Amino acid sequence: MRLFRLTLFGFLVCCLGATSGVLAAPAYPPSRPALSVQLNDGHSINLSLNDLTSMPKRVLTTSEPNDSTVVEWTGVDLGYLLTHLNIAPDSYSYLRLDALNMYSVMVPREDIQRFNPIIAYLRNGKSMPISEYGPLYLIYPFDLFPELNAQVYFNRSIWQLSKISLINE
Amino acid sequence: MPNTDVARFQANQRRMMAVLVVLVLVMAVIVGSALWMVVRQAETLATPALHSELWRSHQANAQIRRTLSAALAYKQGNISADDLTVQIQVLRSITRTFEKQHVFRFLPVRRPSAEQALNQVIQLSKDWDERAAWGDPIGADIIADEISQQLPGLLEPMIDVLVSANISLSNELDDDRQKLHSSFLYLGWSLLGLLIGSALLVARLIVSYLQVRQLSLRLGDLNQNLEARVEERTQELSEEQALLNYILEASPSDVALLNAKDSQVHFVNERLLKRSGIKQQQDFSINALFAHPGEGERFHEALEARRQINDWEALLAGEQPYWGVVSGRVLDQIGRTSYLIWSYDISVRKQMEQELLTLANTDSLTGINNRHAFMQLAEDSLKLNHRYRRQCAALMIDIDHFKQINDVHGHQVGDLALQAAAQTLVNGLREVDVLGRLGGEEFAILLPETDFTQARQVAERLRKNIENMQVLLPSQNTLSMTVSIGLAMNTSQESLDHLLGRADSALYQAKTNGRNRLETAGEAAFRQKL
Numbered sequence: 001m002r003l004f005r006l007t008l009f010g011f012l013v014c015c016l017g018a019t020s021g022v023l024a025a026p027a028y029p030p031s032r033p034a035l036s037v038q039l040n041d042g043h044s045i046n047l048s049l050n051d052l053t054s055m056p057k058r059v060l061t062t063s064e065p066n067d068s069t070v071v072e073w074t075g076v077d078l079g080y081l082l083t084h085l086n087i088a089p090d091s092y093s094y095l096r097l098d099a100l101n102m103y104s105v106m107v108p109r110e111d112i113q114r115f116n117p118i119i120a121y122l123r124n125g126k127s128m129p130i131s132e133y134g135p136l137y138l139i140y141p142f143d144l145f146p147e148l149n150a151q152v153y154f155n156r157s158i159w160q161l162s163k164i165s166l167i168n169e
Numbered sequence: 170m171p172n173t174d175v176a177r178f179q180a181n182q183r184r185m186m187a188v189l190v191v192l193v194l195v196m197a198v199i200v201g202s203a204l205w206m207v208v209r210q211a212e213t214l215a216t217p218a219l220h221s222e223l224w225r226s227h228q229a230n231a232q233i234r235r236t237l238s239a240a241l242a243y244k245q246g247n248i249s250a251d252d253l254t255v256q257i258q259v260l261r262s263i264t265r266t267f268e269k270q271h272v273f274r275f276l277p278v279r280r281p282s283a284e285q286a287l288n289q290v291i292q293l294s295k296d297w298d299e300r301a302a303w304g305d306p307i308g309a310d311i312i313a314d315e316i317s318q319q320l321p322g323l324l325e326p327m328i329d330v331l332v333s334a335n336i337s338l339s340n341e342l343d344d345d346r347q348k349l350h351s352s353f354l355y356l357g358w359s360l361l362g363l364l365i366g367s368a369l370l371v372a373r374l375i376v377s378y379l380q381v382r383q384l385s386l387r388l389g390d391l392n393q394n395l396e397a398r399v400e401e402r403t404q405e406l407s408e409e410q411a412l413l414n415y416i417l418e419a420s421p422s423d424v425a426l427l428n429a430k431d432s433q434v435h436f437v438n439e440r441l442l443k444r445s446g447i448k449q450q451q452d453f454s455i456n457a458l459f460a461h462p463g464e465g466e467r468f469h470e471a472l473e474a475r476r477q478i479n480d481w482e483a484l485l486a487g488e489q490p491y492w493g494v495v496s497g498r499v500l501d502q503i504g505r506t507s508y509l510i511w512s513y514d515i516s517v518r519k520q521m522e523q524e525l526l527t528l529a530n531t532d533s534l535t536g537i538n539n540r541h542a543f544m545q546l547a548e549d550s551l552k553l554n555h556r557y558r559r560q561c562a563a564l565m566i567d568i569d570h571f572k573q574i575n576d577v578h579g580h581q582v583g584d585l586a587l588q589a590a591a592q593t594l595v596n597g598l599r600e601v602d603v604l605g606r607l608g609g610e611e612f613a614i615l616l617p618e619t620d621f622t623q624a625r626q627v628a629e630r631l632r633k634n635i636e637n638m639q640v641l642l643p644s645q646n647t648l649s650m651t652v653s654i655g656l657a658m659n660t661s662q663e664s665l666d667h668l669l670g671r672a673d674s675a676l677y678q679a680k681t682n683g684r685n686r687l688e689t690a691g692e693a694a695f696r697q698k699l
Contacts, residue, residue, distance in 0.1 A: 029303050032251065100259045101228060102235075130258030131265065131298050149215070160259065 027127040028135035035119070035136055037085055038165040040092075045085060049121055049135060052076050055084065058118050062142045073139045075120035079112045089113070092166035097138060100130060100160040106167065107138075107156055115140050115148065119161060133159035189373060196366040203359035210352055220342065222272045225263060226334035229290060230327050232260045233320050240316035243309060250309035254301040257312065261298035264291045273333050275340035283333040286326030293319055422511040425453055429499065429506035444514070446488050458512065459483055460490035472497040472508060482515070491516040532606040534584055535591035543605020547615040548665050550603055554617050555662065562624030563665075564614040565655040565672040566594070566631070569684040571610035574650065582642055586650060589640040597631045613669060621658050621689075628654045628687045636685065651685035658689075 028034060030053075033046035055076045063070040082089075095107045111117065120137045121127060128134025137159045142148045239256040242248045267287055273280065297312050414436065417424045423441035427434050437453045447453050456465030464483055472478050476499040485493040495512040530542030538546060547563075554561040568574075568590055575583040587610060594604055594612060603615040614631075616624055632654055640648040655676030659668050675690035682688060 026303070029251065032303075100255060101232060101263060103228075130255060131261035133262055160262065 027129035027132075035161065036163045037087075038163065039085075039087070040166055040168070049127070052081075052119065052121055052136075056080060060118055060120070060139055060141050060143075062139065072124050073118065073120035073137070074122035074125070075118035075137075075139065078117050078119055078138070081119060082112070087166065091168070093169050094167035096163075096165040096167050097156075097158045097161055098163040098165070099158050100162050103158060103160070105156045105158045111140075111156070115145060117141070117157075130160060136161040185373070189370070192366055192369060196363060199359045199362050203356055206352055206355065210349075220338055221266075222270070222334045223331070223338050225266055226272065226327075226331045228263050229260075229267070229287075230324075230331055232256070232263050233290065233323065233327060236260045236316060237320045237324075240313040240320075243313045244317070250306040251303055253309050253313060254303060254305075257294070257297045257301045257316075261294045264294040267291055272330075273337050275337040275344060276333055277336075277340065280329060280333045282326055283329040286323055287330050289319075290323055290327065420511070422513045423493075424509070424511045425458075426500075427453075427455070427508045427510065429508055435507060441512070444487050444491075445485070455508070455510065458485060458495065458510070460486045468495065468497065472499060485512060485514075492519040532591075535588050535606050537591050537595060537612075538603070538605035540605060540607045543603060543607065543613055544665065546603045547605070547613070550601075550615050550617045551659065551665050551668070554659065558661065559618045560620045561659045562616045562619045562621070562627075563657045563659065563668045563672040564616065564624070564628050564631070565657075565669065565676040566612040566614065566652050567676055567680070568610035568635075569651045569653055569680075571650075574648070578642065578648065582640075582648065585642065586640055586648060589638060590635055590650065590652070593634050593638050594631060597627070597634050613672070624656055624658065625687065625689070628656050632685065632687060653679035653684045654687045655679055656687060656689045 028049060030049045032048060034049050035047045035052070037045045037047065039045065052075075057074055058077050058080075060073045060075075061070050062073065078095075089109060089112075093109055095109075095112075096104060097107060098104045107117075117138055117140045120139045121135060123134075123137070128137065138157055138161055140148050140153050140157055142153070236256045236259075239248060239253050243250065243253045268291060272287070273284060293315075297315070300308055301312055302308055417426075417436060418438050418440075420438065423444060424436070424438045425434065425441060426436040432454055434450050434453050437447075437450045442448070442450065442453070445453070445457060447457060454465070455469050456462070459465045459468065461484060468478065468481060468483075471481075478495070478497040481495040481497075483493065483495060484490050485495070492515050493512045494515050495510065497511075498509045500507045500509050530538055530545075532539040551561065568586065571583065571586070574586055587606075590610075591604075591606065591612070594614070598604055598614065601617055603617075605613050607613050616627060619627065632652055635650060635652045638649065640650075642648055653676055655672045655674065655678065657668050657672035657675055671690035675688040678690075679686050679688035
């Protein structure tokens with residue numbers, strides 16, 4: 001049940017994996033902007049999947065205690081991404097993350113410093129279409145920190161991530 | 170406590186134990202099931218419950234509107250085909266979640282219109298998602314037309330989906346609540362049961378503790394009482410012992426108390442120790458009491474056989490052996506057998522007895538046997554002769570003219586004459602011969618194992634000895650006298666009286682024939698008398 005939300009979709013993806021493979025079409029256009037970062041000065045930076053895959057990769061695994069299903073996520077450290085975009089940690093206290101489905105979450109700066117979540121673009125080595133909650137998915141290292149087993153962090157694991165805004169309060 | 174009480178007490182204890190065991194088992198079952206339930210509940214609660222049905226229903230609604238807007242905007246040329254594809258894929262991502270989850274599971278009454286609308290949206294979005302490709306404006310055109318035709322009619326039924334999802338969710342939450350409530354109730358009852366069981370156990374423990382305490386107190390009391398009693402008894406015993414020792418010490422008898430088995434000496438009074446010349450009490454023994462070795466053994470055997478002995482006369486050991494009377498008792502005390510032996514000195518009595526005997530048998534004037542003693546001794550001797558068929562002789566002796574001696578010289582001289590005559594006779598006889606003064610101036614002699622010739626010789630010698638005797642008188646004069654003697658030879662089975670009678674007849678004959686002579690009794694007279 002722990003990562004019900006994640007693995008439910010993992011399961012669905014597994015079921016659909018075959019069809020995706022047959023189509024062999026890209027799940028999301030690699031050069032199309034996938035993520036928009038809103039800076040404090042009013043500018044915004046658009047990042048495509050190509051931009052993200054060119055950055056250092058980090059792999060996380062999440063597993064469900066009840067069965068041996070292990071999901072491997074590949075992506076970019078959120079902290080690295082912000083540093084890469086010259087966004088100083090003291091320039092924001094929260095990140096507002098918006099999804100294509102209009103869902104949004106507020107991630108405090110401490111989460112990034114403490115848990116260092118990733119923006120995953122591969123699940124089990126495969127890119128994710130929007131219909132399977134891709135192309136970007138914020139993943140916390142649930143297996144490394146038991147305290148992440150809480151609704152707060154499940155809520156923050158936003159899928160269909162499309163926009164990051166800096167919030168200062 | 171009587172046996173029945175003990176049995177009832179043990180039965181009660183067993184019953185109580187059985188009840189406790191059953192109670193513990195029941196408690197274990199209750200607690201086990203409660204624990205199992207708690208573990209299950211904890212597992213359920215280990216991860217957040219994801220009741221997102223309502224949110225997704227809302228999202229489905231909102232995304233339908235957005236997709237519809239996107240289709241219209243695309244047709245007006247405001248957005249690109251890929252932008253429409255994004256919206257379609259987002260819609261698909263939302264409807265996908267409804268395929269596996271039963272959103273209306275907890276709806277009390279089915280709402281087909283809502284289910285139908287949801288299914289329709291799922292099918293449409295699935296279809297469009299499959300067909301919508303990146304960078305495909307022609308396909309997008311067709312899909313955009315379909316969207317603007319199909320979705321507006323679904324807007325209203327989708328409100329039903331939202332409402333149904335809300336009702337179902339609230340019911341599900343309430344179901345969860347009820348389950349939790351019943352779980353907590355069960356847990357509560359279990360805890361109550363546990364509390365009661367624990368209280369009973371604790372009560373039992375306290376009761377047991379109190380019982381044990383009371384019992385130990387009683388035991389302590391009993392111990393103290395026992396100790397006091399033992400002390401008292403010991404005191405009594407030692408007082409009794411002291412009293413007994415005092416009594417035994419004060420007793421006119423000589424007392425000893427010995428252990429029957431190992432001859433250990435419990436007590437010997439001072440007097441006995443002093444008398445027997447034994448220094449240490451432990452050196453005393455039954456054998457040491459008696460002067461003759463072996464007599465102690467006999468006494469011991471007799472005491473073992475008869476268990477009591479009264480007035481065993483014996484010569485007892487001492488610096489000077491003395492006559493004593495010994496008595497003994499076998500005493501069975503608790504766990505041991507003892508001999509109580511007491512004795513007392515009868516040497517004085519023995520001496521007096523001897524003196525009395527002497528007095529009774531002796532002629533006080535002459536110191537020889539009196540008539541009574543002579544008759545007894547002669548009888549015994551005669552019987553012995555009869556038994557062995559030996560000859561013996563009897564002599565009857567009478568001092569001649571003794572009346573004249575008395576008359577002329579007085580009775581004192583008469584007495585002296587008698588003493589001198591008796592002494593002379595004694596001197597002329599053997600140990601075995603029996604001499605006695607029968608009365609007045611008459612003496613009798615029995616000569617055992619003597620034939621006629623020997624008897625005549627003895628008689629003649631005695632007569633001569635008397636004749637030659639000179640009695641020195643107080644007046645420095647001397648006195649002479651003669652005796653007449655009658656001799657009778659004993660024949661078989663003749664009585665002493667008869668024998669003496671015949672000797673007396675012979676004496677009479679001697680007197681008649683002139684005195685200072687010996688005459689022998691004939692046998693004819695004896696035969697006549699027989």
